[in-house]
Each structure stands twice: as C-alpha cells, then as structure tokens.
Amino acid sequence: MAKITFITKDDNTIVCEADSGSVMELAVQNGVKGIDGDCGGVCSCATCHVHVAPDSVERVGEAGEIEKDMLELDDEANERSRLCCQLEVSDELDGIVLHVAH
Amino acid sequence: MKPSDHPDPFKQARIEQGVSEIDDQNDPVNMVLRLKDVRKCAHNWKTYSSEATPGRIVVPSEVNIRDTRQIPFEVDPPKHGAFRQLLDPWFKRPLQDDYRDKLRTQISALIHEVIQQQSIEAIHGFSLLLQSRALTLLMNTPESEADTFISWGTHVFRSEDDPLDAGKAQQLYDYIDQKIDEAEANPSEDLFSTLLAAEVEGQKLTREQIKGIIILTFAGGRDTVINMVTNTLAYLADHPESLKRLREEPEIRTRAIEELIRYFSPLTHMGRVATEDAQVCEHAIKANSRISLCWASANRDETVFENPNEVVLDRKINPHVAFGFATHNCLGATHARTIMQVLIDELCQQVDHIDFVSADENIEQWGKFERKVGYHKLNLAFHPV
Ligand code: HEM
Ligand code: HEM
Ligand code: FES
Numbered sequence: 001m002a003k004i005t006f007i008t009k010d011d012n013t014i015v016c017e018a019d020s021g022s023v024m025e026l027a028v029q030n031g032v033k034g035i036d037g038d039c040g041g042v043c044s045c046a047t048c049h050v051h052v053a054p055d056s057v058e059r060v061g062e063a064g065e066i067e068k069d070m071l072e073l074d075d076e077a078n079e080r081s082r083l084c085c086q087l088e089v090s091d092e093l094d095g096i097v098l099h100v101a102h
Numbered sequence: 103m104k105p106s107d108h109p110d111p112f113k114q115a116r117i118e119q120g121v122s123e124i125d126d127q128n129d130p131v132n133m134v135l136r137l138k139d140v141r142k143c144a145h146n147w148k149t150y151s152s153e154a155t156p157g158r159i160v161v162p163s164e165v166n167i168r169d170t171r172q173i174p175f176e177v178d179p180p181k182h183g184a185f186r187q188l189l190d191p192w193f194k195r196p197l198q199d200d201y202r203d204k205l206r207t208q209i210s211a212l213i214h215e216v217i218q219q220q221s222i223e224a225i226h227g228f229s230l231l232l233q234s235r236a237l238t239l240l241m242n243t244p245e246s247e248a249d250t251f252i253s254w255g256t257h258v259f260r261s262e263d264d265p266l267d268a269g270k271a272q273q274l275y276d277y278i279d280q281k282i283d284e285a286e287a288n289p290s291e292d293l294f295s296t297l298l299a300a301e302v303e304g305q306k307l308t309r310e311q312i313k314g315i316i317i318l319t320f321a322g323g324r325d326t327v328i329n330m331v332t333n334t335l336a337y338l339a340d341h342p343e344s345l346k347r348l349r350e351e352p353e354i355r356t357r358a359i360e361e362l363i364r365y366f367s368p369l370t371h372m373g374r375v376a377t378e379d380a381q382v383c384e385h386a387i388k389a390n391s392r393i394s395l396c397w398a399s400a401n402r403d404e405t406v407f408e409n410p411n412e413v414v415l416d417r418k419i420n421p422h423v424a425f426g427f428a429t430h431n432c433l434g435a436t437h438a439r440t441i442m443q444v445l446i447d448e449l450c451q452q453v454d455h456i457d458f459v460s461a462d463e464n465i466e467q468w469g470k471f472e473r474k475v476g477y478h479k480l481n482l483a484f485h486p487v
Pocket of ligand 3: 024036037038039040041042044045046047048072083084085086
C-alpha cells in the first residue's frame, strides 16, 4: 500500500492510498482538482501535470523522452515536472508529495 | 492493403522536408508535418495566430463565404482563455453519469435497430444518426431536434457540387438565429439560453458572438465525429479479432480509443497566420502567410511512434495530436471520447461480428497529397452475439 499526497493550486491537501494503477487514476478517483486525465493516461493530453516535491524526486525518477517533449511546451514546467499518468503506484512511491501544476 | 486501412500520404515529405507548400485559392499554405514542429507551432500563438480574417485559418479558406468569427477557435489569448473558462465546464458535461446514461440509451437503441437489418449504409444509417442525436445532449436541447440536424445531410456547409457553398451555410445561420430568438422569449436550460445569460470579462455576449460559438459546435463536431464513428465500424468489420479482443479485455478499451483516433485523425490539419517572419525546420515562413498544423501527419511521425501505420490497440504511450495541442485543443474532445467509449461498450455487448460489404472511399486532395479521411459510402452487415 502506497500513501500519496497531492497539494492543489488552491492549497488543498489530499492524501490517497492505493496499491496498483497509475497515480493519475488515483488522483482522478479522489477528485484532485487540476488533474483531469483527459486522454486516459497515454501521455497525449498533459492534463495530469505535477511538480514532484524536492525530497520525493529521487524516488519518483526522471521523465522518459516522450514525456519530456510534452512537458517542454507546458508553461508551468520545471525540472521537477512529471505527467503523473506515467507513474505506476508501488511501494516505492509510498510517502511521496506531488504539487498539482495547474 | 486491407479495405479499412488509412495509408499515410505524408511520409516522404515529412522525412525529407518537414514542411510542404500547397496552394489554396491563391493563398498558399505551408503544411507543417513533424510532430515536434506541429506542437511547437501550436504552442506559439504569438507567432502563429488564429485571430486572422474570419475563415482564413481554415483550409480550404472560407474568407469568401463567411464574416462571422468563430469563438473560441478564431480568437487568440488572452481573450481566448476568457471564452474557454466560460465554455469548458459546459463541454465537460459528458463526464456526468446521467449524460453517459442518455448517450448509452441512444447508441444501444441504434445498434439494436441496425442488427435487425440485412445490411446498412453506415454513414446515413448509423453515424449521421448517432452524431445528430448525441449533439442534442451536448446542446441540451430536445432529442427531436436531431431530425432537423439529420435532414441537413452529412455536410452542413457544402452541396454535392460546390465545396464552399455560402447558401448552404445560410440555413444553419438561420436555424441558429431562430433558436436564439426562441431562447430570448422562453429561456430554458439549453446551450442557447446558457450563452444568452452568460458574461465574459463582465460583459454579456453579443448575438454575433453567440452565433460564432454555436456554429462551431456544429462545424467542428460534425464531419469529425461522423468519420470517427464510420472509420471505427469499418476497422472492426475488417478486424473481427480486434472486436473479440476488446470484448475479452475491457481494460484496453481506453487505450484502443486513443489509438483509433490517432490512426484516423479525423481532422487533417488546421491553419494559422504568421504574425512575423519565422522558420519551421529551416523553411522560411513569411509574415502574413499561412501555415497549417498537420495533425494527421504528426500522428504518423516515425521518430515518435513505433509502427506508426498499424493500429496497436493497447498502445501504451501515445502522444498523439488528433485533438490538437495547447491553446486551441479540442473543446469537443470529452464528448467525442465519451461517444467512443459508449460505442465500443455497446458493440462488444451486442455485436458478434460485422461484415464489410462494400465501400466508396472519401479521399481528400491537399496539393500533391491524397489522404483517405473516411468513406462516401460504407455498406456493412451487423450480426448479433
Ligand atoms: C473525433 C472528433 C474530433 C476531432 C478529431 C477534433 C479535432 C479538433 C482539433 C485538431 C482541434 C484543434 C484546432 C486548432 O488547433 O486550430 C479542434 C478544436 C475544436 N473542436 Fe474539435 N474535434 C472533434 C470533435 C469535436 C466536437 C464533437 C466538437 C463540438 C461539438 C468540437 C469542437 C471544437 C472546437 C470548438 C474547437 C476550437 C477550440 C478552441 O479554439 O479553443 N470538436 N478539434
Ligand atoms: C463555420 C465554420 C466551418 C465551416 C463553414 C466549415 C466548412 C467546411 C466545408 C465547406 C468543408 C468541405 C471542404 C471540402 O470538401 O473541401 C468542411 C470539411 C471539414 N470540416 Fe469544416 N468548417 C467549419 C469549421 C470546422 C471546424 C472548427 C472543424 C474542426 C475542428 C472542421 C472540420 C472539418 C472536417 C474534418 C472536414 C472534412 C470532412 C470530410 O471531408 O468528410 N470544420 N468544412
Ligand atoms: S492523462 Fe493524458 S497525459 Fe497524462
């Protein structure tokens, strides 16, 4: 079981738990504002953009090349940006904190 | 080649030049063909504007047949954002359960009907009906309005012999005028009344603006949805193993839908007007000339997609631009995706297989490129489970 914390643009903190699926799906199921997941998680819509909290970065890891290309053109992108549909929920991610980008 | 295949006419030009010029009524267009370039130009609205003379960003240009500016389509930021803020919640309604349920009732009944028949012509006997009925949900008008939309035929803007027919567009403008009058006299919960009551940046919308918004829900959502639905039926008829797989593995349906939309790319390209001298992959773009963002070519870019010319139903990473990219991304995408979800679910439930009887392909001509966008006629026979 992994506990994942989302902090929205309007400073709401939502703590969710899951043991499978993508982080985007988890956010959508819990109504996290700013995560729409329009494309269902195939890396085409960028409506699942998060900034990984500095001390979670190592565990979350780097974006792949296609994901980086998507993020490059997002006005809110920074070096800690990820599209969270590309993150699989696992024990590895237990305790991470994600700031919703939009 | 199989009859449901959609070949990629842009491959060579995309690999060798990246940009290809075509003529259109003496106002040439540089088609941008690579995925990264298409995304960059779509993102860069300051250099590549949508707010040109109304009709000029459409290819073929509609400058000579209309003056109404389409909103939000032909508006640049920041004004564009104010309109999207107003419209986005309305166009997200397809995510609600009762919307989905009503759509399911419509589509289920339609499939039930076509199963009884020996064979059907799928565009007039299925896709047009589905699209028109579903549009009444999007506009929240009585379902009986669908009969009017159906009576207009597949092309609201064009007659058989004239691709740019101003007279035909007039019937749509007249219909919209009449509906705005009715909504003024008797406000309801439909899109017309909602727009009449709405404000953008503290101002009521003008009648011209309301027309510009409504016309776009007809224009943007007609051919695109009809082709998406028709092409999906043709593909499943031609690939019975895929229908079987979708039935047995419901978890891949979301990916399959994105993949089919990538592969079909119902909207081939959309234009922009350069506001300054610029460059796309070393190709000069002159100020006040036109480019187009070719979604269809970008979606077959071999530097991004493995096996770009194959439908890979469970394609996991699929950064397609069939619904556009950045500022002007498709306002109707939620509606379109919901239609596909319900359609696939209901086909899996009710239909064992579909026979591909015969077809007459619809090939668009863009300069030297010939692109199959769908069918003029498609005859199919549905068989129940
Ligand atoms: C499979 C079906 C559809 C496809 C492939 C599609 C494709 C697209 C694309 C590529 C764009 C971007 C145009 C640009 O950047 O200039 C777009 C914009 C748009 N589409 Fe769709 N579309 C579809 C269905 C619909 C539907 C059902 C509606 C509404 C009823 C709709 C309404 C619009 C509107 C209003 C815009 C302009 C948005 C803006 O400027 O902010 N589309 N569409
Ligand atoms: C008032 C606005 C619009 C008008 C008057 C209009 C008019 C037309 C006309 C005349 C054609 C036929 C072109 C030809 O045969 O060469 C056409 C085709 C098409 N339009 Fe539009 N259009 C409008 C807006 C849009 C928008 C916003 C979209 C999508 C975002 C769109 C998508 C398409 C598609 C996909 C086709 C090709 C359909 C086919 O050939 O089967 N249109 N439109
Ligand atoms: S959900 Fe669409 S890119 Fe992540």
